Amino acid sequence: MKFSSRNHEFSYIIILIIFEIFGYATADTLAFIDLGLPMNILRITRLEHVIYFLILIALVASVLTYQFASQSAVYRSILATTVLSTCALFLDIIGLLVSLFNRVTDPRFLLMDAALVFVSTVLLFTVWYWILDYKYQQSLGSGEVVPPAIIFPLMERKIPGYENWKPGFIDYLYLSFHTSSTVGPTDTLILSKRAKITTMFQVLISLIVLIVVAARAIGIL
Numbered sequence: 001m002k003f004s005s006r007n008h009e010f011s012y013i014i015i016l017i018i019f020e021i022f023g024y025a026t027a028d029t030l031a032f033i034d035l036g037l038p039m040n041i042l043r044i045t046r047l048e049h050v051i052y053f054l055i056l057i058a059l060v061a062s063v064l065t066y067q068f069a070s071q072s073a074v075y076r077s078i079l080a081t082t083v084l085s086t087c088a089l090f091l092d093i094i095g096l097l098v099s100l101f102n103r104v105t106d107p108r109f110l111l112m113d114a115a116l117v118f119v120s121t122v123l124l125f126t127v128w129y130w131i132l133d134y135k136y137q138q139s140l141g142s143g144e145v146v147p148p149a150i151i152f153p154l155m156e157r158k159i160p161g162y163e164n165w166k167p168g169f170i171d172y173l174y175l176s177f178h179t180s181s182t183v184g185p186t187d188t189l190i191l192s193k194r195a196k197i198t199t200m201f202q203v204l205i206s207l208i209v210l211i212v213v214a215a216r217a218i219g220i221l
Helices: 006-033 038-068 071-100 107-139 169-181 193-220
Strands: none
Touching (some): 006 038, 006 169, 038 071, 071 107, 107 193
């Protein structure tokens, strides 16, 4: 019998909806960071609003797909929404980096935007880890050989009460939070190349937010 993540899929759609809300807030606060040269940020925020509108359409499609389509269709719709969300997140990072080259910066909005980007990163990469692990989890019990992208500790060790343990939403959220807060995974093995690249991107974003942006904002204060 295949492992079914049907009960968890809507959790990832909810996470992407929250990311959408945080994204709009980030784009709005980003416009207030640069006090000296607002046009440097204005182009980025305009493009962000276009992408977030596309994400909104993709989210509506994901909800409808969840209600009426197959599980594989839901997976594909979530994947498409996540790719668009990643583009929006990278624009947020570019906006933050651009603001660092301006001497006239409002530190309050800079800190606020850094916090929003940090939380958004944790939420978005929670979905990415689920996406990377999806095919392996679906292959369990089906006889299909799919190499795992991520190995959780409970998958390696036989612990009483966890014999049939499968990772769920909280486990991917835990992995994402620890990757951002500790700048790398702790007790989880990252095996596939795609998973390693994903982790590298998340660590890079965390370094930008936690070290570069926060240090600049505190220095301005």
